Amino acid sequence: MAEATLSGPQPIPRLPGVTPAALADLVRAVAVDVLTGRDLDTAALPAAATVERPRNPDHGDYATNLALQVAKKLGVPPRDLAGWLAEALTGRDGISAADVAGPGFINLRIAADAQGDIVRQVLTQGETYGHGDLMAGRRINLEFVSANPTGPLHLGGTRWAAVGDALGRVLTAQGGEVTREYYFNDAGAQIDRFVRSLLAAARGEAPPEDGYAGSYLSDVAAEVLRREPSALSLPDEERAELFREIGVNLMFDEIKQDLHNFRTDFDVYFHEDSLHKSGSVEKLVEQLKEKGHLYFEDNAWWLRTTEFGDDKDRVVIKSDGAPAYIAGDIAYFHDKRARGFDLCIYMLGADHHGYIARLKAAAAALEDDPDTVEVLIGQMVNLVSDGKPMRMSKRSGTIVTMNDLVDSVGVDAARYALTRSSANATIDIDLDLWSRRTNDNPVFYVQYAHARLASLARNAAELGLAVPGKDTALDLDLLDHPREGDLIRTIGEYPEILHKAADLREPHRIARYLEELASAYHKFYDACRILPMGDEEAGPLHTARLALCEATRQLLANGLGLLGVDAPERM
Template sequence: MTPEQLADAIHAVLTEAASDGLAVPVPDRGAVRVERPRSREHGDWATNVALQLAKGAGMPPRQLAEQLAERLRQVPGVAAVDVAGPGFLNITLDAASAGSLARTIVEEGQRFGTNDTLAGHVVNLEFVSANPTGPPHIGHTRWAALGDALGRLLRASGASVTTEHYINDHGAQMGKFARSILARATGDEIPEGGYPGEYVVPLAERLLAERPDVLELPEEERVSVARELGYAWMLEQIKDTLRAFNVEFDVWMPESRLHEGGKVEEAVARLREQGHVFDQDGAVWLRTTDFGDDKDRVLIRANGEPTYFAADAAYYLDKKDRGFPEKIYMLGADHHGYVGRLKAIAACAGDDPEKNIEVLIGQLINISGERMGKRRGNAVFLSDLIEWIGTDPVRYSLARFPADTPLDLDGEELRKRSNDNPVFYVQYAHARTCNVARLAGEDGVRREDGFDPSLLQHETEAALLATLGDFPRIVAQAAQLREPHRVARYLEELAGHFHKWYDECRVRPTTADEEITDLHRTRLWLNDATRQVLANGLQLLGVSAPERM
């Protein structure tokens, strides 16, 4: 019996009780939920449905719980129901009912854990967005890991998600980038405010190789060529690096498209029609203070140039016009001031800032270690981290902490292949399940030859099954709360229960002459169910599930 099936049974008991004359309000099915109790001594699952409905039933919660418990004890597969505290119902399933989950998981495969809690939600998820004037660096890495994981979680929970990278390719910085490339090509000094990083050198070399005539062009044309090619090459490099980090975007949106397409001017006009734009001191302003911002914002400067804020407003309206009711912005640690102004844009556009826009702020990270100590310069690029530590350890380590937690990670520790390294601990559990299945097959243990869930009676099997059954709830909760770290911490708990079970229970015969029984076969189902959930969870985090380690 899965947690969903148990919740269905509780809802059916409520419906039956109401039809029998018990004055209990019957909630929608989605309002009936079960969760794992903190202690296994309190049963397999618990529900607070009696506490929720007691007021409507006109009786004390514990009294209602007692009446519901009596009915729940008659449900097939339920071994015991105890009333705890003010009215919690602690439910213990019989071994056969609990163990049947193993077969359900194996048969559902990659679908196990998916849910429809966010069905109907259409979301634009923007993250990483950076200037195409340099490779992705450590400041982008956290949102690359968490943003991609969040997109996977939202989709697994039924939402329609479009992931988007906003390319800040408009403005003076692109000209400085082009002049920096040319300076490297000629051996001149990098211009003030330019880009002195060593990564510019290969761009300059490529420019001279592909356009040997570039230095003979008039200055304006020379800068234009360097800008166009440098931008294309750097964007290609950014995409390749993110792809190596298992991050793919559905949309790459250049800021220049907003300006060249007249969308900035159109946005100002639309906001003016809404009654929130005013003119003062020769500039055009948006009255964002009406919606909680600390000051009004300039859209068009007195010299006629649009501000970055004007582009932000145009970009928001562009997302709205493209059919995204919900817009999630994932911004860096230095962007707290953007929260109020972005929500103000939503309000000025006629949207509900509490529903149509969500701004998440990530804190800084520091990854230290011998490799970083030997680097010259102050830039730590994502490509360095991938080469030094590896995609899986970096992604997993960033995913297992809340985004608003500052992180100081030790790169050398992340590289270690030991159980003290969380990503190794979880991946090793998956590899171990694969090894168990492989060796069991060599011994002639086959799932298709038998399945008797009533045989799964060992205490480690009960704990493992309960943890497996909690996976769909964890996925839904992580998506709703925008907290991928819940999946990582769950996987570590699951791996711990599996390792304990592996130490106590044998899937293979212990001797050559031991008879293969349904206990071996059923335990193989449980092993393979664990493998499937570990793989599904790692996939949600963008981390590989190796079969051998």
């Protein structure tokens, strides 16, 4: 509403390079200026103008529908308003032309010098180009994977390893202080089942009916007996405790090593058992009783989660006196907040939808802000080979594992394949496709573009041409070929892509963008000669195009780095 009180034309910002966000700011500022000058209510304007690249390049470099959005509110014909805006935009900093199209769209064409500013920004900012402050000042606890140490990591945990690690990098690039945390479930019924399965394997028996299967159990059991040869002769409780302590640690060490090999490391490994041993769970349960948030029914203690938006109340202390899982969840959230985190992101599997309301209700019951809890749900991953789904792992016996995927396609392809799609969609990974070294393999396509650019730089050096840097004198106005413009505008979209990837918690946007960038580069390379031929002397255009190539290479490396994927210089 503040705009309605403006009494005269306001300063129009200089266009800081051609990015949709910068253009949107410019278009809105010009609109405020135009409406103010015509005594029209600037409060009708949206908080941000929409500026997009049209599908048909004949319609301009960018387009905005701002006139269509607000004309009715102002009582002005849309084409008239579009005409006023187009006239005011034409000749503004960085805009060479603005034309009215259709019922009231405004098509914008960008001046070559303004486009060139994008190249200069990338060369100047290097690895930090596109970084922002969306998450600045936020202390973020990002909990992901957190698989039970009862077997090798399955594909669901592998997906969260790739997506969670990439999201951590993206949030950090937007100014967040991110702590990557693994919640080590070393308490509860699943661990008991694992121990019983280990004991059966140690005796050479079949696993119990509710136990785990797979050759890994024999390996772990054999290692326990190697360390403690007399383990099977111990009394029942001592024997079970010994297999629990050694077996769980062995399994967890293997999981941590597999994750490290997958380029996913954690800042904190938090042990669930510590919450019970420290008395935190018991203490918080008593607090909730005192505040009236727990009630006793059917010999169990229930949390009134329905009062905070959950679909049903949850058992916190079971009828046998043992704490339910939610008891640990409550204590764990309380611990995170006590450590100073103002945003707690939980990345959970497809069967954990109920945890969204449950965790928010737990926060509310603790008289905390439910919005400090954010739950992301990931869907299933299926591996396909020779057109058929893979059902079982040789080692685990029941599930396909992280190592099955990595052994088939490598770490780069595995990480890229898992982060390329929205985490809330089920995906099929075709092992035949992702192991190919061809352009129909998305990660190869992007990595090949980077390697091609690195090779170009080496070829330039052989001709005595240095790769342009931030201090190189450049005449970037010369980059006026349509394919150069397409590539530059694609580069200019990266800051907004990165901003959205962080804001929406969707790192797959980075992968999809990189494929667009690689495509724009390959088309540019085919249309524009970059290096001098024969006895031709290098000129300003060669240098400008080399600068564009280096900016593209830098951005490909930046994006791949956020996904935890290598940017090779040779392939």
